[in-house]
Amino acid sequence: MSSHPQAVPAPLGVGILGAGPVTQAIHLPSLARLRDILEVRHIMDVDHAVAESVAGRVGARFSTTVEELLADPQVDIVAICSPHQFHAAQVIAACRAGKKAVLCEKPFAMSGQEAAGISAVSAETGVPIIVGAMHTFDPGWLAAAAAWGDLPQQVHTIRSSIVLPPNPRFEDFATEIVGRAEVPPRDNADPDVVRAMLTGGVMGLAIHDLPLIRRFAPEFRDVEVLHAETVRPFGYVISMRAGAVDIELRAAMNGTWEPSWTLEAIGDDSSLHLDFTPSYVHAGSATARINKAGSTTVLGPFAHNGYEGEWRKLAELARGTGAAPSADTLIHDLEFALSIADAAAARFGAGTSAYEETRA
Structure with a gap:
């Protein structure tokens, strides 16, 4: 040697x-x-x-x-x-x-x-x-996916709940921001503004969890939004079905609550509960709890979260090791998010979706 x-x-x-x-x-x-x-x-x-x-x-x-x-x-x-x-x-x-x-x-x-x-x-x-x-690359999520057994086949209910202060508070904790654009005040009574807030919430916030949710919703193209509303000053409540799976997306961004980001997937005899670190936090990973047959398995927290995880993955890919997400994965994740955004906007009137309007 x-x-x-x-x-x-x-x-x-x-x-x-x-x-x-x-x-x-x-x-x-x-x-x-x-x-x-x-x-x-x-x-x-x-x-x-x-x-x-x-x-x-x-x-x-x-x-x-x-x-x-x-x-x-x-x-x-x-x-x-x-x-x-x-x-x-x-x-x-x-x-x-x-x-x-x-x-x-x-x-x-x-x-x-x-x-x-x-x-x-x-x-x-x-x-x-x-x-x-970032949650796709969180070690807590990856450990749960390796340990949950047949949970995806039996899930009937999914809940994503996000409570955060406005982004600038976290940004200012992390560093001194230069060049931040001012956000104009919103007219929450204007239906077009409501629709834009809903679709902006889906494409900017819920989208972090939607690739994870899609793992438990194989009929992701069959999205039916049952209820959609905004939460002041910014947030949303969206109830929907994707095939046979009931999904609830909730978010509130304000200055009064302790930050929290959770994802639950509930099946017939087992369930998964994930506690993620809030946005902008450069600390440990999510903690996963898998409950099955009266026992609980706790995974994490690990040393880093998805922000660092995605860069570690990029380094692997750039060096020719590891597997990149498939084209179908990237396309289907986007289609799932777009279908929810458009269906939520449609609750407030037909015609051009709010996501289309934000793109103009």
């Missing part, structure tokens, strides 16, 4: 498109803990001052164009954290630029057809794509 130590591979270079609060308060702290395997080398933002300031925090290059970042040979992995209407074109451009892996914040496309086009380019170029729905 050789006595020579095995060489440690050099860190992979990361380039980030969009230097807003998610980049500043989530991705940069996560990457700072993984500097032995990943190194931020290029930050792009259309706002020159924001790009320069954020890049300066990590000693990276900065630019104001997508083309300049994608042409940087020091960038192996691209994270797309721009406004969602730019995601599809930027994912495709990153794949065609010969990068090793792409992380796209949710939603990674604006329609199922657009998602299929992205997946085709990923297959053609061989560049793997993952979507930044």
Whole structure:
């Protein structure tokens, strides 16, 4: 046997498109803990001052164009954290630029057809794509999936409950945000505003849990929204059925409650309860409790959560190890979210969906 130590591979270079609060308060702290395997080398933002300031925090290059970042040979992995209407074109451009892996914040496309086009380019170029729905990569969730047995076949009820303060509070705890856009006040009495809030809540908040929920709802295309309403100042209550499974989605963002994020899947003789860490928290994973036949199995918390988990997965994929999510998985997760968003909006009137209106 050789006595020579095995060489440690050099860190992979990361380039980030969009230097807003998610980049500043989530991705940069996560990457700072993984500097032995990943190194931020290029930050792009259309706002020159924001790009320069954020890049300066990590000693990276900065630019104001997508083309300049994608042409940087020091960038192996691209994270797309721009406004969602730019995601599809930027994912495709990153794949065609010969990068090793792409992380796209949710939603990674604006329609199922657009998602299929992205997946085709990923297959053609061989560049793997993952979507930044962090709970999919949470070790607590992954441990539960490895241990729950036949639970998915017997689940009849699913509940997702989210109680959080507004994002800026968590963002300010994490870092000093530069370049935050002001959010105009909402008219909660305007039906168009209500519809936009519902679909925005589904596509911006519930979407973190929807890939998990879909594991227990095989008839995910058969979505019937029974009730949908908003919660002041921001939130939603949506009751629906997907095939034979009853699903309840609840969320409230305000300043009065202790943060909580739970997901329950209830079957005939077993159930799963997941307690996730709140958004922006860079601590341990979810804790999973599987109840079956009078016994309880507790899994977690583990050392990191899904924010770090998705970057660890990207590093694996960029080095050619591990399996990327299938094209069908990415497409079906998006179609499930879009169908819920559109069906919830339809409770407030026919015609163009609120998600379509937010895209205009």
